[in-house]
Amino acid sequence: MSVTLSIAVPGDHIAISTNPATEPFWQAARERRLTACQCGSCGAFRMPPTPFCPKCQSKQLQWPTLPGTATIYSYVVCTRSPYPDVADFVYVPIVVDLDGAPGTRLVSNLVGVDPATVAIGQRVQVEWNPIQDGWLLPVFRLAD
Amino acid sequence: MVWEHRDKAAIVGVGATPYYPRGQSWPRTTNEMIGDAILAACDDAGIKVQQIDGFAYYASAMAGYVDKMDTASLMEMLGIPEVTFTATLTSGGGGSAGSMGLAAAALIAGDATYVVTVMALQQAKQRLGTVFGALAPDPENSFLQPSGLVGPGHLMSVLARRHMHLYGTRREAFAEIVMSSRQNTLNRPGAMRRTPLTLDEYFAAPMLADPLCRLDFCLETDGAVAVITTTSDRALDLKQKPVYIHGAVHGGRAQWGRAFAWMGMPDEYFASAGNKSIADRLWAKTGLSAADMDVALLYDHFSPLVLMQLEDYGFCARGEGGAFVESGAIRFDGGSIPVNPHGGQLSEAYIIGMTHIREAVEQLRGVAINQVPDAELALVTGGPASLPVSGLVLRK
DSSP, X not given: OOOOOOOOOOGGGOXXXXXXXXXXXXXXXXXXXXXXXXXXXXXXXXXXXXXXXXXXXXXXEEOOBOOSEEEEEEEOBBOSOSSTTSOOOOBEEEEEEETTSTTOEEEEEEOSSOGGGOOTTOEEEEEEEEOGGGOEEEEEEEOO | OOOTTTTSEEEEEEEEOOOEETTTTTTSOHHHHHHHHHHHHHHHHTOOGGGOOEEEEOGGGEETTTEEOOHHHHXXXXXXXXOSEEEEOSSSGGGTTTHHHHHHHHHHTTSOSEEEEEEEEOOSSOOGGGHHHHSOOOTTGGGXXXXXXXXXXXXXXXXXXXXXXXXOOOHHHHHHHHHHHHHTTTTOTTOSOOSOOOHHHHHHSXXXXXXXXXXXXXXXXXXXXXXXXXXXXXXXXXXXXXXEEEEEEXXXXXXXXXXXXXXXXXXXXXXXXXXXXXHHHHHHHXXXXXXXXXXXXXXXXXXXHHHHHHHHTTSSOTTOHHHHHHTTTTOTTTOSSOBOTTOIIIIIOOSTTHHHHHHHHHHHHTOOTTOOTTXXXXXXXXOSSSSOEEEEXXXX
């Protein structure tokens, strides 16, 4: 029996919106750079980006380029389409711990995998899914 | 130190519409159902609707996330002449149990004499099951929604997976929570699901967000439930035996925060129901513990969160919720702590927590359909969700 591999959620059905606090994350993504919001004062990371550092209340920000690797913290296997006009497909939402940004997680998808083999602790590598309005969405594939 | 205002306010009336499958209450509007529930609650209490002068909502006074409750509209509709208190707990269903604390605060402060708390759901236009997916993208949910986690059940399945990973929790435990709930609706004509459920049937149900199947998700129903509270001295003159607000707390810790809408919780909070700090404060406020409860009305929007609340409130140790429920501990018949003898939101109806308050009142009045013998103390919880979460102890 052939195995159905997970795919990305169809990008033409995904829209995002940004505000001044979150836009640098998405602008970096457009350049295929994975970043996270880092306090320019104390260095603590936070995601999603917000205007204040919850540790020191500073508004100073920096946006380092992360290695783009991560570790699966938890995951779900979905086999039904979330969109009425799209046929059912297999997708794997994941929550990952981001390398290079201690304490931050990203909610994303694991693509190109047999859902039965996904496990917490697996190492993953970012890639980019084109979505509406020219944005790129970070998704992940198992690391080599 | 225990709370000095224990038992100074009481629930004196409860009213509800019938419960309907999602969307089927139409053409009854949200406000019509709210009005019916409030009038029924007034009748139950033995007061006139004109005596209501306070409103204590939760869920930001949203009627099921898709509609709103507005005090002025309700006054206009029902002929309530003046209000002296109208306020809500913020966010969503996490505050359902805590709304009784908001009502008590108004009553004890002397800011109102008869307070109503109400919730209504009318899902003809938008179902709650996919409510997040239907939201327009905003800068915050743009970090969540693109993953295809479109409903609360999808989001909570991520927590359930982590609990299974950390503690070896089995799907059999989730099944037991659903089967126990179902066993309690076999004799309830108003319940949505009331046929017995076997383990085989549970495992045959379609997976909606593996590790959760359709039966782990609560019902999507329409209806309204209203509760009237007053001061305990006034309560003595009314029709029903008062059910006292022994302690109520809401809030929660930043480590839980927006919870499954955020997913940044540290490990000890992630695979929990976010209620540990609420439980600690509730037990301190009442001088009681889980062992003192005769019945527990736990917010059961998704079965794994029942298990995690049992841990948060100390009915069992962290990580032992699976074994605890699999032992039969939460069964109405023979369990050490009967959980949701009304069938809860998994099997009876889902009115965002209000059916749990209703059932606690019926248990403590001694008139419940599945009556726990001599029940004197009931725990009621609000939904594990974005803060506030909440807990409530009611006393006979």
